[in-house]
Amino acid sequence: MAEACAAQVDSDQETPAAVATGExxxxxxxxxxxxxxxxxxxxxxxxxxxxxxxxxxxxxxxxxxxxxxxxxxxxxxxxxxxxxxxxxxxxxxxxxxxxxxxxxxxxxxxxxxDFIKEACLKKLANLPVTAQRFVQANKHGLKRQRDRCLHELARRGGEEELVMLHTANSDLLLEVALKKQKLFKNFERNVPAF
The missing domain is CATH 3.30.710.10 (Potassium Channel Kv1.1; Chain A)
Incomplete structure (x- = not known):
């Protein structure tokens, strides 16, 4: 009896058809x-x-x-x-x-x-800031990523990043320099005079 039931179950289950291939x-x-x-x-x-x-x-x-x-x-x-x-x-x-x-x-x-672009934005937000990332954000109109890169490059950007910006886009280099100057002025105002 059990063998008959097992055989019936097996015959009721059809082999699924193969899905279409990319080709x-x-x-x-x-x-x-x-x-x-x-x-x-x-x-x-x-x-x-x-x-x-x-x-x-x-x-x-x-x-x-x-x-x-x-x-x-x-x-x-x-x-x-x-x-x-x-x-x-x-x-x-x-x-x-x-x-x-x-x-x-x-x-x-x-x-x-858009759904892939949004996933890219989330990934970029967790990657280190570089001059290349700043240029990329500017090129693709990624406002938040661009602002993040600008701020971090102004705070911590080294000579290598500044040279890369000079080569890639001198307007972006100027923007980083102006932001760096603004951050420095804010710092000077908050440091007591000796």
Whole structure:
């Protein structure tokens, strides 16, 4: 009797069908110049208003089924990390790491993928301030991160950071110098005279 019940249970449970692979649902190619990768237009359109506009029926990307990705925005490797986060059940803020945050921020900012950009902002808030982070915050319009970097560079920025700012963006260097001067004046007012 028990064997008959066990056999009945086994026959009632069907083997689940295999889920679609990335290749099966890919209907566009992302062109990185010398490299390309297949992608699903549905995933891209659901995640990004920029991709959604590109893939409307009257746009050349929709007609040609090819989307050029500016290498200044993303390398193929960075885009693979980004794209992997768009799949069903793939998203987790833990997947935005110190190693991936720069590429993910660039891509999510350019393609307006807010949930990934927000995760990048949270990760950046916990990373050390550097001149590069200040330039990055300025470039991507990250007000809180920019203010944090400005304040910390004015307080503790060393020669290396100041030289990097001079090379990258002299306006940002001036801003740090002025903030440093303001902090010093505030300090002088609070120090008793001898």
């Amino acid at each position: 099966q649902v890919s209907d566009v190619a992302l062109d990185f110049g010398e490299e390309s990768m297949p992608a699903s237009s549905v995933l891209l359109r659901l995640a990004s208003p920029v991709f959604n506009r590109m893939l409307e029926s009257d746009m050349k990307e929709a007609q040609q089924k090819v989307i050029k990705v500016d290498v200044a925005v993303a390398t193929k490797q960075d885009f693979q990390v980004f794209y992997a986060l768009l799949g069903p059940g793939a998203w987790s803020t833990d997947k935005v790491t110190e190693d991936s945050v720069d590429g993910l921020l660039s891509i999510s900012d350019y393609y307006q993928v």
